[in-house]
Amino acid sequence: MSDKKYQITIGIETHVQLKTKTKLFSEVDNDARGKEPNSCVSPVDYALPGMLPRLNEDAVKLAIRAGSAMNAKINSRSRFDRKHYFYPDSPKGYQITQFFSPIIGEGSITLPSGKKIRIEHAHLEGDAGKLSHFDSYSLVDLNRVDTPLLEIVSMPDISSAEEARDYCKELWRNMVYAGVTNGDLYNGNMRFDVNISLKKPEDKALGTRAEIKNLNSFRSVERAVEYEYSRQSKLLDNGEKVIQETRGWSDATGKTTSQRSKENAQDYRYMPEPDLAPLNLSEDFIKTEYEKCPELPEDYRKRFKNSVSSDTIEIILDYPELARRLAEVEENNSNEDTVNYIANLFSSVLLAEENSSLLNDPLPDALKLSELAEMKAKNELSSTSAKEVFLKMFEEKHLGKSARILAKELNLIQENDSSALEKIVETVLLNPSTKKAQEDYRSGQEKVLGFLVGQVMKESKGKANPSAVSEILKKKLK
Amino acid sequence: MKVANKSTSAVSLVKSALEKIEKYKDKNIFTFINQENALKKAEEIDKKIRNGEQVGRLAGVPYALKDNFLSTEGETTASAKILTGLNSPINSTCAEKLEKEGAIMVARTNLDAFAHGSSTENSFFGPTKNAYDDSRVAGGSSGGSAVAVALDCVEFATGTDTGGSIRQPASFNGVFGIKPTYGTISRYGVVAMASSTDVVGFFSKSASDLDLLMSIASGRDSKDQTSLPDFYGTSDFSLEKKKIGLIKEFVESPALNPEIKSAFDEKVSLFKSKGYEIVELSLPALEYALAAYYIIQPAEVASNLSRYDGIRYAYRTKNLKDESSPEKSPLDLLFSNTRSEGFMRENKRRIMIGNFVLSSGFYDAYFLKAAKARTLIIKEFEKAFEKVDAILSPVAPNPAFKLGEKVDDPVSMYLEDVMSVPVNLAGLPAVAFPAGFTSENNKDYKTPVPLGLQLIGPRRSDKNLIALAGEIV
Numbered sequence: 045m046s047d048k049k050y051q052i053t054i055g056i057e058t059h060v061q062l063k064t065k066t067k068l069f070s071e072v073d074n075d076a077r078g079k080e081p082n083s084c085v086s087p088v089d090y091a092l093p094g095m096l097p098r099l100n101e102d103a104v105k106l107a108i109r110a111g112s113a114m115n116a117k118i119n120s121r122s123r124f125d126r127k128h129y130f131y132p133d134s135p136k137g138y139q140i141t142q143f144f145s146p147i148i149g150e151g152s153i154t155l156p157s158g159k160k161i162r163i164e165h166a167h168l169e170g171d172a173g174k175l176s177h178f179d180s181y182s183l184v185d186l187n188r189v190d191t192p193l194l195e196i197v198s199m200p201d202i203s204s205a206e207e208a209r210d211y212c213k214e215l216w217r218n219m220v221y222a223g224v225t226n227g228d229l230y231n232g233n234m235r236f237d238v239n240i241s242l243k244k245p246e247d248k249a250l251g252t253r254a255e256i257k258n259l260n261s262f263r264s265v266e267r268a269v270e271y272e273y274s275r276q277s278k279l280l281d282n283g284e285k286v287i288q289e290t291r292g293w294s295d296a297t298g299k300t301t302s303q304r305s306k307e308n309a310q311d312y313r314y315m316p317e318p319d320l321a322p323l324n325l326s327e328d329f330i331k332t333e334y335e336k337c338p339e340l341p342e343d344y345r346k347r348f349k350n351s352v353s354s355d356t357i358e359i360i361l362d363y364p365e366l367a368r369r370l371a372e373v374e375e376n377n378s379n380e381d382t383v384n385y386i387a388n389l390f391s392s393v394l395l396a397e398e399n400s401s402l403l404n405d406p407l408p409d410a411l412k413l414s415e416l417a418e419m420k421a422k423n424e425l426s427s428t429s430a431k432e433v434f435l436k437m438f439e440e441k442h443l444g445k446s447a448r449i450l451a452k453e454l455n456l457i458q459e460n461d462s463s464a465l466e467k468i469v470e471t472v473l474l475n476p477s478t479k480k481a482q483e484d485y486r487s488g489q490e491k492v493l494g495f496l497v498g499q500v501m502k503e504s505k506g507k508a509n510p511s512a513v514s515e516i517l518k519k520k521l522k
Numbered sequence: 523m524k525v526a527n528k529s530t531s532a533v534s535l536v537k538s539a540l541e542k543i544e545k546y547k548d549k550n551i552f553t554f555i556n557q558e559n560a561l562k563k564a565e566e567i568d569k570k571i572r573n574g575e576q577v578g579r580l581a582g583v584p585y586a587l588k589d590n591f592l593s594t595e596g597e598t599t600a601s602a603k604i605l606t607g608l609n610s611p612i613n614s615t616c617a618e619k620l621e622k623e624g625a626i627m628v629a630r631t632n633l634d635a636f637a638h639g640s641s642t643e644n645s646f647f648g649p650t651k652n653a654y655d656d657s658r659v660a661g662g663s664s665g666g667s668a669v670a671v672a673l674d675c676v677e678f679a680t681g682t683d684t685g686g687s688i689r690q691p692a693s694f695n696g697v698f699g700i701k702p703t704y705g706t707i708s709r710y711g712v713v714a715m716a717s718s719t720d721v722v723g724f725f726s727k728s729a730s731d732l733d734l735l736m737s738i739a740s741g742r743d744s745k746d747q748t749s750l751p752d753f754y755g756t757s758d759f760s761l762e763k764k765k766i767g768l769i770k771e772f773v774e775s776p777a778l779n780p781e782i783k784s785a786f787d788e789k790v791s792l793f794k795s796k797g798y799e800i801v802e803l804s805l806p807a808l809e810y811a812l813a814a815y816y817i818i819q820p821a822e823v824a825s826n827l828s829r830y831d832g833i834r835y836a837y838r839t840k841n842l843k844d845e846s847s848p849e850k851s852p853l854d855l856l857f858s859n860t861r862s863e864g865f866m867r868e869n870k871r872r873i874m875i876g877n878f879v880l881s882s883g884f885y886d887a888y889f890l891k892a893a894k895a896r897t898l899i900i901k902e903f904e905k906a907f908e909k910v911d912a913i914l915s916p917v918a919p920n921p922a923f924k925l926g927e928k929v930d931d932p933v934s935m936y937l938e939d940v941m942s943v944p945v946n947l948a949g950l951p952a953v954a955f956p957a958g959f960t961s962e963n964n965k966d967y968k969t970p971v972p973l974g975l976q977l978i979g980p981r982r983s984d985k986n987l988i989a990l991a992g993e994i995v
Contacts, residue, residue: 049964087612091829093605093713094592094614096746128880130857137828182853271822313880315825315889318717320747 050242050277052252054202057237058215060194060225061171062106068170068192069097069140076187077231084187091135096319098238099124103192104323105333106224107147107168110194111224112337116151118330122167124317130309133173134186140190141169143314147323153198153218156211156358162199169193194224200239200250205269209262212236213362216262217341220364240272242280251276252286255315256293256300268293271300339371346516347371351380352387359391365407366390372410373417382417389413393431408437415447418510419457423509429456432501458509464517465500465508469516472499485521523677523733525581525624528571532564532582532626539584539628542675549651551666551675553589554596554630560584563626578623579734586670586679589630590615590637600713601645602635604864608836614678614711615743616722623738631666631679635866636827637687637715639663640918640938643929644868651925653695654959654971658922661691664725668695671725672972678726678735680699683816684715686917687940688723689954693974694922696956698726698995700736700988703981704949705750707736708743712958716822717748719815719946729992732953736984753982766793767803767910772941777919781964785957785973786916791912792994801910805902808944815943816936817879817892824876827869839863857944871932879891900948907980912990916941917954917976921967942976951984952976955991 061198067074070088088095111118123145126138146167152160170190176183196215202208220227227233241253254276256268271293274288291300341348344367348357351374360366370390374383394402416437422429433451436442442450451457459465472478476516478499481492493514500513526532540557567582587593590600599605617627634644642665643649650665652658653672660669667679668691681688683701686856692699700723707722714720724735741752772778773786790800832838841858842852850858865873879888906913918938928935945952955977959970979987 058581090834092592092610092612093598093600093608093829094590094610094612094709094711096710096748098747101615128825128828130828131830132833132853132860135829135834137831138825311882313825313877313882314885315821315880318748318822319714 048091048273048277049168049244050251050273050280051245052203053200053241053243053253055200055239056198056202056208056211056265057239058196058198058212059171059235059237060070060196061108061233062103062110062192062194062224063226064100064102064106064192066102067101067190068100068103068168069190071098074191079187081183081185081187082273085189088174089135089189090186091137097140097317099320099323100192103168104147104325105336106192106324107157107166107194108330108333109222109337110196110219110224110336111148111151111166113218113224113340114148114151114153114166116163116166117149118325118334119145119147119149119316120325120327120330121145121322122147123322124168124320126315126317127312129312131172133189134174135173135186135189139170139172140317141195142167144316148194153211155207155214155216156345156354157210157346158397159207161211161299163203164197164199166194166196169195171222173395174196195229200281205266205273208212208238208269209266212265213262214341217361217364221340222337226347229260232260238268240276241286242273242276245327250287251280254286254288254300255290257290257303259293264293264295267295267298268300271298275300281367339368341367347374348383348387351383356387356391359395360387363390363395369407369410373413376410376414379417379467381421385417385420385481386413389431390433393434400436402435402438406443408434408460412437412447419447419451423460423512424457425451426456426458426510429458455507459504459507460509460512462512465504465512465516467511468503468508469500469520472496472503473520475499482521523583523734524899525568525579525583526571526577527565527581530582532567532571532624533561535582536560536564536584536626536628539676540699542673543629546673548677549650549653549656549669551632551650551669551673552586552629553599553601553632553666556595556627556629557860559595559860560626567624567626576616578625579738580620581624584628585620585625585630585675586629586667586676587627588618588633588664588667588680588682590633590682590715591680592711593617593627593630593712595627596630598713600636601633601647601864602864602869603646604830604837604860604968605713606646606837610711612711615708615745616712616739618736619739620680628676629670629828631664631670633666634663634868636713636823636869636896637663637682637684638823638866638868638872640686640690640935641923641928642666642691644866645926646866647924652922652971653968654921655966655967655969657696657924658971660923663687663691665691667725668692668699669699671695671697671727673943674727678724678731680701681723681725682712682715682720682782683723683821683946684720685939685946688725689917689942689952689974689976690938692725692806692954692969693917693956693976694972696959696972696974698732698956698991699954700724700732700984701945701952701954702736702740702754702984703750703951705748706951706984707750708738708741708746708753710745710961714822714826717826718822719819719949721946728940729953729955729988731993732988733985750982754984756816757982757985759986761911761986761990763799763909763911764797765788765799765801767801767913769808769913769915770802771806771808772803772915777921777937777940778916779920781921781960782916782919782973782975786914786975789914789957789994796993801908803909803913804942805899805906806817807898807902811899811947812936812940813943814892814895814899815947816875817888817938818896818947819982820872820876821880821889822876823872823960824880825872827865827891828866829856830861832864837864868932896947899944903944903948903950904980911979912983912987913978915976915978917974918942919974922971945976945978950978950981951987952978953984953987953991955995
């Protein structure tokens with residue numbers, strides 16, 4: 045947006061639901077997918093009097109791992125606080141969060157472009173319940189209450205809608221690769237609050253910001269920023285002021301609308317949480333968890349730098365299981381062409397829209413994939429046949445079969461044996477129907493070679509390697 | 523205390539307790555009587571005894587549970603309208619431990635609603651009367667428990683002490699009361715007042731009973747992450763210095779009732795005669811204790827009471843229309859009317875104060891400053907306990923005051939806590955013990971009322987304090 049009149053400054057707060065077995069402060073199932081409303085709720089969660097929070101150690105471990113994925117400092121001492129507000133989604137009347145001393149300090153996320161977005165801090169907190177509104181009543185579901193959240197707060201380093209999208213996507217990738225969240229955006233596993241302000245390039249101070257709350261897709265982040273740019277720039281063009289406020293986004297209308305201005309902002313009356321002792325983490329504990337962080341998108345980029353095009357890498361990186369499988373292929377067989385071939389199969393065949401349902405099935409293992417790539421490289425399979433074999437690998441009845449066995453069964457292995465091929469070529473050349481073409485070729489019309497290759501392929505029932513056939517034909521017709 | 527055995531049946535113990543409960547009905551001590559269940563449990567214990575089976579250390583002992591302990595037997599109300607109708611699915615850890623040893627809860631005791639008060643007058647069920655004088659208060663907030671023990675309705679009773687709520691009613695009614703080191707007994711299943719100073723403790727008729735109860739109830743509970751690993755069961759009575767301190771600021775206070783002062787002097791002489799050295803201490807930071815306490819405590823109270831909104835359990839308003847303020851949504855009205863109708867005046871006062879001191883712009887000036895004063899108080903106590911084993915102190919400046927005397931004067935009511943709250947802010951243990959009565963000649967009292975004193979010790983010195991109290995009563 046460098047050609048634009050105003051500079052845009054963006055900071056993003058991201059809520060990441062951590063995939064612990066139990067909730068942040070109770071021993072109740074944290075995974076309520078497909079369960080009855082209010083069925084994953086303990087007396088601690090629904091705030092019976094006399095109930096006390098019990099901090100889930102696994103949530104602390106995942107937070108450290110998330111910190112590792114952001115190259116962040118882990119604070120050996122952090123603390124919990126209460127943030128008060130009345131709403132039926134908050135049974136205690138307050139949320140337990142880390143307002144004064146968060147667990148994770150400064151870190152950063154590197155975008156694919158190479159730009160670094162600094163992380164200000166990240167803290168642990170409990171999620172709220174969910175309300176459903178009907179005509180004359182509302183219902184409360186407390187299943188989500190105190191699902192552990194990590195709120196990651198970026199510095200205002202983001203300067204375009206595209207960058208905002210890239211940041212959210214890269215953060216999502218890092219959290220998913222680190223294994224701290226299921227990362228299911230549709231179900232709210234990650235939610236983004238985007239703070240946007242505009243200023244003239246010559247101005248030093250930042251403009252007044254608006255906060256767009258609760259965005260749950262990368263696309264809506266991008267669109268919301270674009271909309272806010274045009275809304276705020278129009279206000280500024282007309283000499284009006286941007287109001288500091290919270291706004292909501294509608295995917296349907298493509299607009300943001302005011303929810304609550306700063307004047308009406310709630311006073312959360314933060315207070316140290318007296319029911320939980322300060323969290324003191326030993327250096328060993330932090331180190332152990334920090335090192336458990338698996339390979340991240342940036343590691344995969346480095347790994348495949350020489351074998352796969354960067355565009356293809358970026359496509360594959362949206363699917364952690366594909367990146368991991370590709371890495372296994374690489375570990376099986378260091379041949380760069382093989383890796384590249386499988387990467388392309390993933391990006392252009394598996395991820396083609398018509399095959400999207402296959403992503404729900406188990407991915408063929410690295411051994412099968414490597415063998416498939418080798419057969420293709422040795423011309424035992426045409427590229428069309430290789431794709432076919434690849435797709436068939438997902439079918440349940442073929443699961444136990446190696447690439448070669450499957451290709452044989454499907455009768456797709458190419459004839460490369462030159463003596464066998466020569467025999468077929470001779471048969472075709474003896475056929476009167478090819479006489480004319482042979483003469484034409486000899487008189488200089490090289491185009492007809494294609495027709496002859498086609499005839500040979502037909503004779504071989506598609507199993508001949510066309511380039512080998514073409515070489516033999518050229519020799520014979522000299 | 524009397525424990526059931528081959529010659530004394532649990533049923534007879536429970537029946538005798540139930541009779542006394544009935545006898546003292548007019549004192550308004552109890553919120554719930556557990557007659558049927560209690561007798562059933564007593565029969566089970568007697569059967570075990572007859573069969574020669576092992577029974578616990580409190581077999582058949584009738585006790586009373588302060589009504590802010592969650593219990594599956596009867597409603598748990600904390601003497602607050604807003605909790606009426608609450609049938610808890612859970613028992614407090616403390617009560618579970620007592621029952622495991624065979625103790626039998628025969629009744630639940632009255633308190634100031636949510637333990638907010640020093641007289642048990644702030645109860646939705648009305649005030650409990652002093653054990654010795656119907657015109658005087660029981661003290662509070664655990665007034666019901668203290669009177670129940672004082673009138674021998676039960677062998678012991680549970681209490682909670684956030685700013686003196688065990689020690690003050692114990693001294694007003696002439697019984698023993700322990701406020702343990704913060705974290706000694708699990709708070710799980712106890713309706714929270716101010717979490718950072720709330721402790722669970724007991725009322726009893728002797729120091730040795732307190733010792734037994736403490737050894738049963740103490741210990742780490744995974745459901746309360748502020749609970750301490752058991753130290754009580756592993757500690758022995760040992761006084762290194764044989765020195766008892768007295769706090770100059772308390773003893774010389776002009777507000778101290780002369781009868782309490784002379785009871786105090788008597789115990790000082792007794793300690794001296796037993797070979798203890800008396801050391802005068804000055805703890806100037808205690809001047810800030812009451813102010814700090816009435817900032818920190820209401821802040822935590824306001825927070826802890828936020829959960830009572832009428833959405834999920836207990837009391838809910840029926841009044842969802844307000845013609846005078848049409849801007850209010852039914853949800854606003856559900857919250858505000860439930861809370862307006864359900865809380866007592868004193869509850870509301872503390873919610874207001876608490877939210878004020880936590881509000882943006884005031885946090886640093888009030889809450890943070892109070893937290894600093896608290897640290898100062900902790901340090902002064904630590905220094906004091908380098909010099910002495912324990913501190914002897916009055917519990918409150920005055921004996922039991924008259925019903926209604928202070929209800930409309932909250933500050934004078936708060937001033938009654940001046941000698942008890944420093945202990946809570948510092949998380950220290952203290953034992954209140956009986957120290958005689960006001961004199962027959964004192965015209966201010968139509969009948970003599972009990973006097974009480976307390977012994978305060980360093981953290982984890984609970985056993986020493988109980989033993990010391992036993993030595994001088």
